[in-house]
Amino acid sequence: MEVPVLKQGEVLIATFQAALSDADLKSLRSNLIAQVVKLRSRGVIVDVTAMDVMDSFASRTLREIAQMIRLRGAETVIVGIQPDVAFAMVQLGLTLEGVVTALDLEEGLAYLTNKFKNIA
Amino acid sequence: MSKREMTTREPVQSAIEELDLVRSEGASELLRELVSHLRQNRTQLREEWVSRITEARLLTAMTKDEIFAEATSVYDSYVEALETGTFEALQSYSRNLSERIIPRGVETHEVVGIVLLLRDVLARSLFAKYQSDFMKLNRILDAYEPAANRIANTVAVGFVQERERVIRQQQEAIRELSTPVLQVRERLLILPIIGVIDPQRARQLTEQLLRGIRTNRAKVVVIDITGVAAMDVTVANHLVQTVEASRLLGATVIVTGLSPEIAQTLVTIGVDLGKMNTVGDLQGGIEQAERLLGYKVVGLRQSA
Numbered sequence: 001m002e003v004p005v006l007k008q009g010e011v012l013i014a015t016f017q018a019a020l021s022d023a024d025l026k027s028l029r030s031n032l033i034a035q036v037v038k039l040r041s042r043g044v045i046v047d048v049t050a051m052d053v054m055d056s057f058a059s060r061t062l063r064e065i066a067q068m069i070r071l072r073g074a075e076t077v078i079v080g081i082q083p084d085v086a087f088a089m090v091q092l093g094l095t096l097e098g099v100v101t102a103l104d105l106e107e108g109l110a111y112l113t114n115k116f117k118n119i120a
Numbered sequence: 121m122s123k124r125e126m127t128t129r130e131p132v133q134s135a136i137e138e139l140d141l142v143r144s145e146g147a148s149e150l151l152r153e154l155v156s157h158l159r160q161n162r163t164q165l166r167e168e169w170v171s172r173i174t175e176a177r178l179l180t181a182m183t184k185d186e187i188f189a190e191a192t193s194v195y196d197s198y199v200e201a202l203e204t205g206t207f208e209a210l211q212s213y214s215r216n217l218s219e220r221i222i223p224r225g226v227e228t229h230e231v232v233g234i235v236l237l238l239r240d241v242l243a244r245s246l247f248a249k250y251q252s253d254f255m256k257l258n259r260i261l262d263a264y265e266p267a268a269n270r271i272a273n274t275v276a277v278g279f280v281q282e283r284e285r286v287i288r289q290q291q292e293a294i295r296e297l298s299t300p301v302l303q304v305r306e307r308l309l310i311l312p313i314i315g316v317i318d319p320q321r322a323r324q325l326t327e328q329l330l331r332g333i334r335t336n337r338a339k340v341v342v343i344d345i346t347g348v349a350a351m352d353v354t355v356a357n358h359l360v361q362t363v364e365a366s367r368l369l370g371a372t373v374i375v376t377g378l379s380p381e382i383a384q385t386l387v388t389i390g391v392d393l394g395k396m397n398t399v400g401d402l403q404g405g406i407e408q409a410e411r412l413l414g415y416k417v418v419g420l421r422q423s424a
Contacts, residue, residue, distance in 0.1 A: 079370070083330035086368040090361040095368070102370035103337060 003028045007039055011112055013105070015047040025061045033068045042074050043112035047105050049080030059094035066099040075115065076100065079108040150263040154246070155203040161245060166195050169241045176237065178230045182221070190217065191234075194275075198238065202267050207274050214275040218282035231279045235272045242268070299325045301332035307339040308409050310402075314347030322358040329362060333371045340409040341366055344402045346377030356391040363396055372412060373397060376405035 001024055006013045012035060014028060036044060046062060048054070066076040079102045081089070089095065102108040158165065170191050173179060179187055193213065201210040218231070246264065250257035298321070302310050311329055333341065343362070345351075351359075363373040374397045378386075386393060399405040410417060 078368075081368045083327070083334055083365075083369065086330060086365040087326060087361075089368060090365040095364045101368050103334070103339075104370075107337075107339075107370055 003031075005031060005035055007041070008109075010041055010116065011043040011045060011109065012036060012039065012041045013045045013047065016050050018050055019053055020051075020058070022057055025058060029061055029065050029068070032065055033072055036069055036072050036074050042116060044069050044074055044076045045105060045108040045112070046076065046078050047080045047108075048078060048085075049082070049104070052082065052085065054081075054085050054089050054094065056092065056094055059089060059096060063096055063099055066096075075112065077102050077108040077111055080104050148263075150260050151202065151205075151267070154260060154264055155199055157246070157249060158199045158202070158242065162195065162199075165241055165245055166191055169195065169238050172237050172241060173234055176233060178233045178237075179221075179226060181224045181226055193217075194234075194238070198271060201271050201274075202264075205267070207270065210271060211274055211278055214278035215282055218279045222279075222283055222286055228276075228280060228283070232272075232276045235275045239268045239272055295321060295324060299328050301328050301336075303336050303338070304406065305410070305413070305415065307337060307413055308342070308406075309333065309336055309338045309340075310342045310344060310406070312344045312347065312402075315349075317348060317351070317355045317358075319354055319358065322355050322362075326358065326362045326365060330365055330369060333366060333369050338371050340372050340374065340412050342374045342376055342402065342405040342409050344377045344405065345375065345382070346379070346402065348379075348382065351382045351385060353389050353391065356386055356389070356393075360391065360393065360396065374399055374405045374409055376400065376402050 001018060001020065003014050003016060003020065003024065005028075006015075012032065014032060020028070032044060032046075035041070044065075046065065048062075051058070062078055066078070069076045077100045078096065081101060100111065102111050166188075170184075170188050173187060173191070174184070182190070194217070197210045197213045201207055221231075243261070243264070246257065246260055250260060298315065300312070302312075304310050309329075309332055311325070311332075313325065317325070329341065329343075332338065343359075345359075359375070363375070366373045376399045378398060397408075399408055407417075
């Protein structure tokens with residue numbers, strides 16, 4: 001299943017609709033890093049509210065997305081990790097180090113807006 | 121009472137088959153004879169039992185009338201269990217009884233004591249009845265003993281299980297009470313931890329905190345461990361995990377009130393607290409949290 005990517009001002013929003021296969025995650029990754037420069041976005045939000053399981057591949061891919069997007073000149077925020085998922089991830093040692101996280105889409109947007117204001 | 125009379129009583133065959141301890145035809149007949157003996161002497165045996173209970177100073181928390189009423193029900197379900205060989209009714213009765221008497225402070229030894237007393241009273245009445253026919257007494261006891269043991273077992277186990285259930289319930293309540301997640305300001309939670317943290321409590325703490333972050337939309341959490349006397353590797357690691365999990369939900373955690381002992385232990389056992397944001401006391405922690413959230417607390421007089 002493809003992950004829809006929406007453009008909202010200077011921010012790209014990718015919302016997971018369900019648990020994703022490894023191939024879907026890979027295609028999301030290449031899609032996002034292509035779009036971010038093409039659409040001149042300064043921030044990317046990946047909304048994982050719908051994910052009730054996060055395995056090591058998904059977690060690694062999210063981290064890779066964040067790092068690649070930083071190299072492409074934008075900032076990534078992962079939003080909507082569920083409490084149970086967060087606890088499970090930490091127990092498995094998947095802590096998404098160096099990646100910005102926020103409670104939900106609203107928080108993520110607020111974080112990015114604030115950041116853009118400080119830079120501009 | 122002749123045997124022929126006994127066999128014409130209502131058929132309890134199928135129920136008796138369930139009592140795996142009594143398989144042979146002869147034994148089931150003996151049980152039936154036994155049950156009718158207990159039914160006939162119900163009043164007398166019951167009274168004797170109650171007087172023995174009082175003599176032994178059991179169930180002192182209950183009045184005489186109460187003891188008599190309960191004894192009657194126990195006696196009847198006892199005989200019924202002997203007759204049918206099924207223990208469900210007795211089991212549920214004993215659970216029900218335990219529910220009523222545990223809050224009044226009845227102890228395990230008292231419950232076991234009264235069941236054993238009943239067993240003794242009944243056995244004595246059998247001795248008296250069959251004292252002339254030793255062989256028959258033997259066979260009757262063979263049929264009676266296994267069933268009576270199982271009944272005593274059922275009642276005692278039912279009582280203990282009920283007690284354990286009550287204890288578990290109370291533990292649960294204490295645990296719920298012991299981990300309050302409090303909101304002190306918009307988007308600021310505090311979690312004061314007091315007492316001993318075991319792995320189970322640590323886990324519950326984390327769950328409640330993560331849920332609290334989500335429902336209160338918290339951005340900053342202050343965990344105050346002033347009231348924690350000691351901490352081991354497992355708990356320290358759990359604390360680190362809690363901090364990381366909170367970060368995944370977008371909240372910053374500030375840990376306050378690490379005692380000198382705990383600080384020493386943590387450094388000695390080499391737990392990596394580098395990622396943790398620590399402040400000396402709760403006040404400092406709240407002040408820093410307010411800074412992070414962009415609050416500024418100003419005294420009324422100063423501002424005027």
